[in-house]
Amino acid sequence: MAKLIYPENLKYFDIISFFTEKNFDILKLREKYKIYMPIQKHTDNVIVLSQNTTPQVADGVITDKKGILIGVKVADCLPILLYDPVIKVIAAVHAGWRSTAKGILKKTVIKMSEIFNCKVSNIIIAMGPHIKGCCYEVGQEVIEALNRETPSLEYVISLNGKKHVDLAIANRIQALSIGINTENIWISSDCTYCNHVHYASYRFHGKKAGRQYGIIGIL
Numbered sequence: 001m002a003k004l005i006y007p008e009n010l011k012y013f014d015i016i017s018f019f020t021e022k023n024f025d026i027l028k029l030r031e032k033y034k035i036y037m038p039i040q041k042h043t044d045n046v047i048v049l050s051q052n053t054t055p056q057v058a059d060g061v062i063t064d065k066k067g068i069l070i071g072v073k074v075a076d077c078l079p080i081l082l083y084d085p086v087i088k089v090i091a092a093v094h095a096g097w098r099s100t101a102k103g104i105l106k107k108t109v110i111k112m113s114e115i116f117n118c119k120v121s122n123i124i125i126a127m128g129p130h131i132k133g134c135c136y137e138v139g140q141e142v143i144e145a146l147n148r149e150t151p152s153l154e155y156v157i158s159l160n161g162k163k164h165v166d167l168a169i170a171n172r173i174q175a176l177s178i179g180i181n182t183e184n185i186w187i188s189s190d191c192t193y194c195n196h197v198h199y200a201s202y203r204f205h206g207k208k209a210g211r212q213y214g215i216i217g218i219l
Helices: 026-030 097-101 104-116 140-147 167-177 202-208
Strands: 015-020 034-036 046-048 060-063 068-074 078-084 089-095 124-127 156-159 162-165 185-187 212-218
Touching (some): 046 104, 078 104, 078 167, 124 167
Parallel strands (some): 046 060, 124 185
Antiparallel strands (some): 060 089, 078 124
């Protein structure tokens, strides 16, 4: 049975929030809850979910609606959950390197602020299991793309003469640059490639990787 990972900084609020291992049975969750999953295309599209629950192409979803879970599915990419406990607004983000290079997390936070009047410093961010810098070797073009939205190269790691990147560190840098508090960010310690027995890893498994999820909802 797939284990659930509950982010430490979201545990004690009146919400549902968790990341899953691979092969999580999303259908069983649908028996109890309404669930909205966007059509993910590695974009910087961020949608606000209101009455229309028809899936749209997006890699970020925001809502203040109770009784519906929103989520993203990943296999090495970074799943991010956000919550403003003051305004009661949630978001889920799928941050692969392409979406990270387009600043999708920053755009999600900004949209939460603009549409729902969320105060950036109140927003809590949890980053789930993903391929970490230890295993994520990339070409220079990926680093150059990421650097356009990331004002520091702290996310770049040199290993055995090769360049690696850590998407959680890149997204953390971006989040801090727009006013998210350091203490409001939680990052999973699990690398999906290192732990490919428990997690879907596209780099390890290829097209047979399957998926895991990041899910959040207001009760």
